[in-house]
Amino acid sequence: MPRWEPDARLRLVAAAIELFTERGYEETTVAEVAARAGLTKSTFFRYFPDKKDVLAAGQEAITRLLVMGIASAAQDASPLEAVAAGVVRTAEAMTEVTKELGPRINALIASNPELQARAQLKHAALVRSVAEALAARSVSEPVAKLAAELGMLAFADAHAAWITAGNREGFAELARIAIDRLRETMSQIT
Template sequence: MGRWEPGARERLVMAAVDLFTEQGYDATTVAQIAERAGVTKSTFFRHFPDKRELLVAGQETLSRLLVEGIAEAPGDATPLDAVAAGLERASTAMGPATRELAPRLRAAVAASAELQERDALKIVSLAAAMTAALVARGVPDPAAALASEMGVLAFKRGYAEWSEGDRDADDELAGHIRVALNELRTASASLG
């Protein structure tokens, strides 16, 4: 594949996940990722500062969509309803390709302490983005932080259920996240 062909960013992510799974994160070089993706090393560095950033490639988009969904929620929405609107918006960015990649990505992260650390930072960043969006709506900080953490937990649970589910099913991520958030609402109400 020539470097002028479209989709270099996506090919780099796929190549990296495959190589991380096959030979481990530490043993994989940027040159190997670029070669597998059919691009040059300089093309790699135009898209990513280092190989660690490949696995959080969509984080900025995900954060932006979460914030937009929260900001556009109806004015009378509860903090959790606003978070649900953000999660709904963010789930639109994840389709069949994401679902197919998820098990390999999970395996690559599980095999590397460095990638586990980066994944944890991603989750913290998403919660912070949602908290800031809720505070901007006038939600007091403790409630905003709690709603955001519940949103992150719902996202993680829904994403895991969706990505581990039947690949031939037409179900969308949003439905799994809604179910997870509703389960968490019920669970939190029972805490007293």
């Protein structure tokens, strides 16, 4: 990344992806990531508690967008419609940079158990946040939990389609398709 890139967080993520891919996650130090980004180790720790958190950098923003989207859904929206509003809002906010980093982040996570465990915890926290955002709309707990799980399945499907090589659809459109497909699929299950 060029040094004039204004977003230190993004520079650190990009540097970490480069170095983890080149040398391996275990072999890369925080100091090396910071140096590659043209920053200091203490700057790194201002953004991330630990080396393993750097690849989950987008998670907080995603949680915030999901929760805001759910809160802004129409008052009479069903739990799934509310989750859909959150998913589409989040997808709309994702940039080309996120799209390009996606496959590389996924490959790195799959290659390291520590990163995999971290991603799993983050995912569980995301599902909980979505369920809480639904509960705040007076959705009962089991319905909120299940709608959150299903919404995150649709989100993951849409994300996988979005970052697939050769895809030209926008993430938001893919998210709408994934939610529609989920609804259709659910009706064929029971």
